[in-house]
Structure formats: structure tokens, C-alpha cells
Amino acid sequence: MTQNPEVVDFIAAIKEPWQKELAVRLRDVVHQALPDALERIQYKKPHFLKNGKYVAVISTSKDAVSFTIFNATGLILPExxxxxxxxxxxxxxxxxxxxxxDQLLSLVRQATETL
Known part of the structure; x- marks a missing residue:
């Protein structure tokens, strides 16, 4: 896994400890699913890419951490x-x-299979 210093700094700057821990765990999920994922900060959020295409994004708000999976059209998602x-x-x-x-890991793997 190649860590982008900007992504490291983004996560380090998260004020809420539970959000910081969750962001680290979500980042690990992406890299477990896709060890060669490219990291970058875009639109002030960590984005993860494969072959120049978005795989996932982590973002934080006042009371939540959002995790977006791209290329999700064929995924069977929990209700x-x-x-x-x-x-x-x-x-x-x-x-x-x-x-x-583990479920997120599986979903990210499935979503990246065709990229």
C-alpha cells in the first residue's frame, strides 16, 4: 500500500477520535480489497482509484463518516x-x-473487478 501524505494528514486532522478510527479502518478496507489503489485528496476528501477510475471516497461530517463505493450498479446491497x-x-x-x-471489503472487491 502506498500512502499519500495528504490522505495521512487528512485522517490525522479528524477531530473526533471515533471518526478518525473509522476512517483508518475504511482506508484499510480499500487497501485490502485493492492493494494497488491510488490515493489522493480531491474535493477535500480522500479518494481511492484504480486505473484512473474512482473506487471509493471517505468523507466526514459533524455526526457521521460517509463511505461511497463507485461502480456499484451490479452490487447486491444490504437493505x-x-x-x-x-x-x-x-x-x-x-x-x-x-x-x-468484511461486508464492505467484499463489496469493494466486487465493485473493482471490472475496472
């Missing part, structure tokens, strides 16, 4: 967890909400 148009799906994770990282 009620994700929102957004067919090509990209976002899960908003709030403090105290458990998320199945």
Missing part, C-alpha cells in the same frame, strides 16, 4: 444501509453504529 444512484452507493456511519467491515 436500508446504502443510498444514492445505482452507480455509486454511500453508507453513513454514525457513532456507536457497528459496520460489517
Amino acid at each position: 436500508g444501509l446504502f443510498e444514492g444512484p445505482p452507480e455509486r452507493k454511500t453508507i453513513k456511519i454514525r457513532q456507536g453504529h457497528e459496520v460489517d467491515m
Whole structure:
């Protein structure tokens, strides 16, 4: 995994400890699914790419961490967890909400198979 210093700095600057920990875990999920993912900050958020195409984005808000999976049209998603148009799906994770990282890993792997 090649770490982009800008992404490292973005995560380090997250003020809420639970959000910082979650962002680290989500980043690890992307790199487990796609060890050669390219990281960059775009639109003030960490983006992860394969072959120049978006794979995932991590963003934070006051009370949540959002994780968007791109190329999601063919994915079978758990009912009620994700929102957004067919090509990209976002899960908003709030403090105290458990998320199945293995499930996210599987979804990211599936979404990147055709990129």
C-alpha cells in the first residue's frame, strides 16, 4: 500500500477520535480489497482509484463518516444501509453504529473487478 501524505494528514486532522478510527479502518478496507489503489485528496476528501477510475471516497461530517463505493450498479446491497444512484452507493456511519467491515471489503472487491 502506498500512502499519500495528504490522505495521512487528512485522517490525522479528524477531530473526533471515533471518526478518525473509522476512517483508518475504511482506508484499510480499500487497501485490502485493492492493494494497488491510488490515493489522493480531491474535493477535500480522500479518494481511492484504480486505473484512473474512482473506487471509493471517505468523507466526514459533524455526526457521521460517509463511505461511497463507485461502480456499484451490479452490487447486491444490504437493505436500508446504502443510498444514492445505482452507480455509486454511500453508507453513513454514525457513532456507536457497528459496520460489517468484511461486508464492505467484499463489496469493494466486487465493485473493482471490472475496472
